[in-house]
Amino acid sequence: MRKETREYKFDWMLWTMFDAGAKIKKGFPKEYSHSLNYMPYFRGVIEPMLATGDPGQKFIECCAAYLDNLVHSRDKGFKTAITTFCFSPAILYAMDIVPVCLEILSVMQTLTGKRGTAEHLDYCNEVGYTETSCSSQRGSLGGYLAGNGAEIDMIVTDTPGVCDTNANAFAFAAAYLDKPFFSLDMPPELNGVRSDAYHLGDFRALIAFLEKHTGKKLDIDKLREIMQRIQKQDELVAELEDLARLRPSPMPVTFNFMVHASRFLFAGMPECTVCLESMLAVAKENAAAGRSGLSSGVEKLRSFWCYIDHYTQNLRLWQMLERNNICYQGNILSRSWAANAPHVKEYGTEAAAYELDLSTLDSMILGMALLNSRMPMIKSIRGPYDAKNMWLEDTVNLAKLHGADFIVYNGTPGCRNTWGMVKMFARDTEKAGFPTYIMYADAFDDRVESWEATQERFEEFLTVRGLL
Amino acid sequence: MKEEFREASAVLENKWVKKWKEGGGKVVGYTCSYVPDEIFYAAGILPYRVRGFGAEAMTIGDTYFGPFICSLPKCMLQLAGQGGFDFLDGVIITPGCDSMRRLDECWRKMGDDAGAHMPAFHFHFGVPHKFTDYSVTWFIEETRRLVAEVERHFNVTITNEKLGEAIRVHNKTRLLLERFDAIRSQADPPISGTDALAVILAGTTMPRDDYNSLLGELVGELEQGGERLAGRARLMLVGSASDDVELVRLIEGDRALVVADNLCFGTRFYSNLVNEEGDPVEELAKRSLAHNDCPRMYGEYRDRLNRLINKAGKARVQGVILQNIRFCDLHGSENGLFERDLEKAGIPCMRLEREYGPIVESGRMRMRIDAFLERIV
Numbered sequence: 045m046r047k048e049t050r051e052y053k054f055d056w057m058l059w060t061m062f063d064a065g066a067k068i069k070k071g072f073p074k075e076y077s078h079s080l081n082y083m084p085y086f087r088g089v090i091e092p093m094l095a096t097g098d099p100g101q102k103f104i105e106c107c108a109a110y111l112d113n114l115v116h117s118r119d120k121g122f123k124t125a126i127t128t129f130c131f132s133p134a135i136l137y138a139m140d141i142v143p144v145c146l147e148i149l150s151v152m153q154t155l156t157g158k159r160g161t162a163e164h165l166d167y168c169n170e171v172g173y174t175e176t177s178c179s180s181q182r183g184s185l186g187g188y189l190a191g192n193g194a195e196i197d198m199i200v201t202d203t204p205g206v207c208d209t210n211a212n213a214f215a216f217a218a219a220y221l222d223k224p225f226f227s228l229d230m231p232p233e234l235n236g237v238r239s240d241a242y243h244l245g246d247f248r249a250l251i252a253f254l255e256k257h258t259g260k261k262l263d264i265d266k267l268r269e270i271m272q273r274i275q276k277q278d279e280l281v282a283e284l285e286d287l288a289r290l291r292p293s294p295m296p297v298t299f300n301f302m303v304h305a306s307r308f309l310f311a312g313m314p315e316c317t318v319c320l321e322s323m324l325a326v327a328k329e330n331a332a333a334g335r336s337g338l339s340s341g342v343e344k345l346r347s348f349w350c351y352i353d354h355y356t357q358n359l360r361l362w363q364m365l366e367r368n369n370i371c372y373q374g375n376i377l378s379r380s381w382a383a384n385a386p387h388v389k390e391y392g393t394e395a396a397a398y399e400l401d402l403s404t405l406d407s408m409i410l411g412m413a414l415l416n417s418r419m420p421m422i423k424s425i426r427g428p429y430d431a432k433n434m435w436l437e438d439t440v441n442l443a444k445l446h447g448a449d450f451i452v453y454n455g456t457p458g459c460r461n462t463w464g465m466v467k468m469f470a471r472d473t474e475k476a477g478f479p480t481y482i483m484y485a486d487a488f489d490d491r492v493e494s495w496e497a498t499q500e501r502f503e504e505f506l507t508v509r510g511l512l
Numbered sequence: 513m514k515e516e517f518r519e520a521s522a523v524l525e526n527k528w529v530k531k532w533k534e535g536g537g538k539v540v541g542y543t544c545s546y547v548p549d550e551i552f553y554a555a556g557i558l559p560y561r562v563r564g565f566g567a568e569a570m571t572i573g574d575t576y577f578g579p580f581i582c583s584l585p586k587c588m589l590q591l592a593g594q595g596g597f598d599f600l601d602g603v604i605i606t607p608g609c610d611s612m613r614r615l616d617e618c619w620r621k622m623g624d625d626a627g628a629h630m631p632a633f634h635f636h637f638g639v640p641h642k643f644t645d646y647s648v649t650w651f652i653e654e655t656r657r658l659v660a661e662v663e664r665h666f667n668v669t670i671t672n673e674k675l676g677e678a679i680r681v682h683n684k685t686r687l688l689l690e691r692f693d694a695i696r697s698q699a700d701p702p703i704s705g706t707d708a709l710a711v712i713l714a715g716t717t718m719p720r721d722d723y724n725s726l727l728g729e730l731v732g733e734l735e736q737g738g739e740r741l742a743g744r745a746r747l748m749l750v751g752s753a754s755d756d757v758e759l760v761r762l763i764e765g766d767r768a769l770v771v772a773d774n775l776c777f778g779t780r781f782y783s784n785l786v787n788e789e790g791d792p793v794e795e796l797a798k799r800s801l802a803h804n805d806c807p808r809m810y811g812e813y814r815d816r817l818n819r820l821i822n823k824a825g826k827a828r829v830q831g832v833i834l835q836n837i838r839f840c841d842l843h844g845s846e847n848g849l850f851e852r853d854l855e856k857a858g859i860p861c862m863r864l865e866r867e868y869g870p871i872v873e874s875g876r877m878r879m880r881i882d883a884f885l886e887r888i889v
Contacts, residue, residue, distance in 0.1 A: 172848015176580070177841045204641035204810050208610040209841050211641070211810050216845045219813040227810050231650060232607065232638040238653055245646030428617050428636060460839065463578030464585075464614025468621045484579075 045167045045190055054164070054187040055144075055194050058152050059111035065090045066108040069101060086156040088358025095339075096296050099322040103302045106319050107152065110309045114194055117142045123197040123258050126188065126217060128181070128210055129377070130419040131202045131228075134274060134312035135412055138267045139254045144196065146213070148308055150183030150488050154355045161186070165489060173216055178458030179488035181213035189220055198224040198257050200250065202416055205230035206426045209458045226253040228416060232427040234434075235395045240414070247413035264405050270312035271402055271411065275382070277311065280320040282385035287327045288373060289387075289446060292343035294330030297362045297372040299323050299337065301353060304377040304420070342369045345511055348448035349375035350439045350473070350480075351455045351462060354487050356495045364499055368512060373446035377420045379438065391441050396423060396433040429465045436469055440476045450511055452502075454483040457492060481505040516726055517707075520714035521757060524566060524591065525599050528718035532558045533599055538666055540602035541631070543588070543612055545781050546639045546803065547604055548796040550678035551659055553720055555668045561716035561777075562597065563755045564588040567869055576618035582611040582839045583868040584753055589618050592629050602633030602665070604658070609808055609842055633665045641810055643801050652797040659793060675792035681720055682786065688727045689715075689782040695734045696771050697827040702738035705749065705770025706761045712778055713755055741769055745889045748772040748824055750850065751835040752843040753868075762874055763833060767885055772827035774820060780805045807842040816846070817853050824859050831888040833881070835864040860888045 061083060068079050068090065080087040093100035117124050125136055126144045133143035154160040161179070164186025169175045171189055173182065187193045201214040204227050211227060218225035228246045233239050251262055284303060288295045302323060310316035327337070336343040347370050354361040365372055381388050383397040398414040401407035417423065429435040443451055451473050453466050462469075470480040483502065486492035506512040520526045529539060540552050541562040549559035564587030567573075572593035573586030591597060607613035616636055623630025638654050640647035659670050689712065695701060696708050703711075711730065715723050745768040749760065755777040760770050773779055786792075786799040804812040805819070824832060832854055834847035844865065851861045862884040864877065871877070 172845065172851060174836075174841045174844035174848070176839050177845065204808075205607065208808070212807070212841050212845055215807075215810040215813065216849065218811060219849050225811045227642070229641045229647065231640065232636060238650055242640075242646060242650045245644070245649075249644065249646075430617065457580040458841070460581065460610035460841065461614070463580045464611055465617050466578055468576060468617055 045163045045186070045192075049163050050190065050192055053115070053193050054153070054184070055111060055149065056115045058149065058156070059108065059115045061086055061156060062104060062108040062111050062152070066101070066105040069094050085158045085357065089155045092298065092359055092363070096298060097326060099299070099302060099319065099326055102319045102322045103306065106306055106309060106315045109315050113142045114144060117194060124194055126196055126199045126214065126223075128201050128203060128214065129308045130206075130421045131200065132311050132412070132416050132419055133308070134270050134415075135250070135254070135267075136200075137313055138262060138270050139258050139260060141197075141254065141258060144188075144194065145308055146184045147180040148305065150180055151305075151355045153183060154488050155357060155359065157357070160357065160490060161488060162491065164190075171220065173213075176458060177213060178207075178209040179456045179486055180458070181210060183488050185213055185217055188217065196221060196223055198226070200226045200253070202228035202230070202419070202422060204228075205232065206422050207459070207461050209460055224253070224257050226250055230417065230422060230426045233431075234417065234423055234426065235432075239417075243413040243417045244410055247409060247416065251409065264408070267408055267412075268402050271400055271408060273314065273317060274312045274415070275400055277307065277316055277320055278382040278385065280317070280324055281307075281378075282381065282387070284320070284324055284327055285374075285381075285385070285387055287331050290331055291447065292334075292336035292338070293346065293371045293373065294327045294335060294337050295371065296326070296337040296339075297365050298359065299327070300372050300374050300378055301362070307380075336371065338369055338371055339366055340369055343371050344369035345449045345506075346371050346373050346447055347450060347452060348373045348439070348443040348446055348478075349452050349454065350435070350469075351376050351453050351459075352487050353377075354454050354483070354485060354495075354498065356490055356498075360495050360499070364502070368503070368506070373448050374442065376424065379424070379442065380415075380418055380420050387445055391445065393433065393441065396438070425461055429469050430472065435465070436472055439469075440473060440478070443473070443476075443478050448478060450479040450481065450506075450509070452481045452483060454485060454487055456486045456488060479505075479509045479511065514726055514730060516718075517711045517714040517730075520718045521710040522565070524563075524596050526717060528722065529558065529560065529599055532719060538601040539599055540604065540633065540662075541597060541600045542604040542606070542637075543585075543615060544606040544608035544639070545776050545806075546606055546608065546800050547637060548655060548800050550675060550682050550786070550792075550796055551655075551662060551670065553678040553681060554670045554674035555662050555666060557601075557662070557666060557668075558719055560600065562588055562603065564591060564868060565756050566596070567591050570869070572622065576622055577611075577614065580839055581614075582609075582752075582837050584837055585611050585615040585618070587869050588615060589622060592619055593622050593626065595629060597631070598629060600631045602635070603631045604635045604637050606637045606639050608639070608806070609840070611839065633662075635661055640801060641808055643804065643809070648798055648801055651801050652794050655793050655797040655800075672792050675796070676788065679786045679788055679792055679795065681724065683788065684724050685715060685720065685727065686782045686785055688724065688731050689779075691731050691735070692727070693772075693779065695731065699828070700740040700742040701769065701771060702734050702740055704741060705747070705764055705773075706757050708770070709760050709773075709778065710757050712781060713757070716777070716781065744769040745831065745885050746771045746827065746829045748774070748820075748827060748829040748832045749778070749835065750774045750820065750832055751847055752837040752840040753777055754835065756868075756871070758871055759866075762871060762877060763881055765878070765881070767889075768881070772823050772829055774805060774823065776806065807846040813846065813849060817850065820850065820854065821857055821859070824854070829859070831860040831862065831884060833862050833864055833884070835866060837868045838865055860884070
């Protein structure tokens with residue numbers, strides 16, 4: 045790692061950038077354009093985000109608020125826990141713990157930094173972590189292993205049984221940094237008495253762990269308040285999903301990204317509600333006018349991403365979709381729903397969703413346990429891909445629901461789990477009528493395959509399959 | 513060393529399997545040491561640990577698995593697709609790791625495509641990643657589910673008495689292998705690491721009563737003495753699944769001896785006894801899950817480190833080879849931690865990344881091992 049990189053803590057650097065980004069549009073237009081010159085590697089993100097209007101502004105503010113909590117956690121009396129995107133942060137907020145979400149921090153760096161996360165990725169390898177591990181965690185884990193980030197108190201994850209390379213990143217960090225560690229474990233089946241009992245027992249153990257390491261008892265009223273907000277946020281997300289089914293889809297391409305990122309950062313917190321409400325207002329307005337969310341106003345194709353996005357610098361994935369008039373109908377990251385969502389009922393997949401009952405502490409804990417067990421990825425890639433409620437069924441249902449014209453797989457070479465099944469999975473989605481493209485890029489590391497090559501291959505797929 | 517061990521460890525359908533099948537016996541394969549093979553003994557079925565050695569290509573493996581996957585399950589699939597496991601009447605896949613658990617779908621889909629090579633009995637056996645009261649409860653139920661499915665499919669009855677007998681027989685193996693371990697740990701031991709691995713591997717591919725009998729004889733002979741292997745550097749082999757005696761032969765050469773290991777196909781296979789009192793299914797489940805030697809049991813690193821340090825001390829090893837198959841992130845990363853902490857404890861380490869399958873890079877590996885031996889001797 046270069047000496048200069050160690051000069052400032054990396055999460056503090058991110059905070060200053062997002063904090064400035066959240067204020068930049070509040071001045072005069074000339075001030076705005078002038079200020080952009082001071083953030084040459086961030087303007088490619090800030091400009092398209094802010095171009096979406098209020099939702100983009102709210103989203104940048106949301107990111108800035110999250111980073112503010114993170115870098116000032118000690119001053120604000122919070123503990124910190126390194127965690128993962130598919131772990132609902134709500135229980136952490138209920139215990140006054142700031143979730144240090146590695147994947148989100150990696151995305152923030154890849155989107156905004158000239159060198160992306162390269163130095164952190166490589167630092168992990170220097171201290172013994174394998175280079176073949178997933179870049180999503182390594183991208184920011186390297187900063188914490190190097191002591192170049194906020195103080196960390198504990199490490200919690202929920203991916204054993206779902207994703208080895210993810211779980212392993214957190215176990216490695218705990219051993220390397222000598223921090224308390226807890227992992228929620230996931231049995232292969234999502235539903236059933238045994239799975240429910242396991243999820244519940246595990247979640248109770250998590251609460252005991254958090255209480256031990258914060259020295260605080262779980263505050264029932266605070267938990268209820270957070271869960272009420274989650275219910276509200278679920279309603280907003282359900283409405284956005286419903287609107288996305290319209291033709292043309294009124295959702296701008298970046299909305300899906302902003303929906304799931306808001307939830308990963310602030311599920312159950314007011315900041316997330318504000319973002320979702322703002323997006324819903326724009327989507328409703330577009331829908332009322334029969335307008336496509338694409339900036340060209342012309343929707344040619346509808347894409348469904350069965351795994352994750354590609355977080356190369358300057359939102360180039362989304363720009364490419366825009367250029368080709370392809371709307372973005374979601375990916376695995378936004379697939380976590382309450383059982384009362386209309387589209388869940390329509391497809392009869394309530395069992396793969398969660399119910400929140402706020403009547404008693406026990407019912408709330410059960411609700412949180414089930415919510416966590418149905419987080420993106422956690423719910424659908426734990427068992428065989430062709431089993432009930434698993435990846436194939438989930439994907440095909442959603443692709444149909446959203447009227448997708450094709451499906452795209454993108455991940456990282458570190459994703460041992462999906463690479464173990466994606467070839468057969470794609471064969472089955474093709475059989476179900478969806479042209480399916482497997483990208484071999486790394487969502488977090490352009491060095492694996494340049495964006496230019498990734499884009500060329502993607503567009504070639506569209507051409508060869510006669511989609512464009 | 514007895515030739516029987518060599519054959520049982522190096523031939524897929526060895527003479528024991530053939531004899532078993534000729535007698536009308538059933539054989540069920542499994543992929544992970546977390547499967548309690550006592551269940552099959554109690555059912556009168558031969559449990560057989562599926563392996564990947566001998567695969568000479570990866571064409572079938574690469575057809576179903578993606579490119580960034582460990583070569584061990586790919587080799588297993590390759591062999592399966594070539595009919596190498598057609599003698600199996602059943603197969604059990606566990607989520608030992610992500611690469612291995614996807615052997616489930618790959619084997620099934622390959623079987624569908626080929627219209628062959630898929631055993632009639634197939635079972636996905638879930639194994640939790642932690643040892644707690646609720647995970648043990650879940651795992652006991654999972655083990656009961658396996659018992660019930662074996663009974664149903666093979667039309668057998670697995671009584672508690674039969675399970676109790678199976679546990680006693682398997683515990684006898686474990687006790688014999690503990691004595692065998694003690695022999696390996698002696699100064700100038702009478703057996704090489706290469707032969708020791710063959711002896712241990714044979715236990716996973718031949719009938720247990722025959723194995724115990726042969727093993728008892730061998731241990732008795734070795735305890736009486738024998739030709740000593742003197743003047744060699746003492747090594748411990750740690751890391752990814754390693755069932756190829758040729759890898760150990762390469763490591764040992766004529767200058768070293770692998771006197772201890774912490775491998776899934778090695779000592780992890782027989783460590784810890786099953787409690788012979790109480791409900792047998794519960795005791796089997798508890799023994800299997802209490803195994804935290806594998807890095808799949810997250811958050812147990814310190815225990816594993818302490819165990820390695822103790823083992824290294826007992827066996828008086830001069831160095832540890834920390835190997836991992838490429839894309840085996842669990843062992844690969846933990847090897848990084850072991851290297852840091854074992855070196856801190858004064859135990860020299862060497863990390864070695866490799867591919868599973870035919871050893872095509874023996875020159876590189878030999879050179880690195882020689883350099884390591886120069887450092888420690």
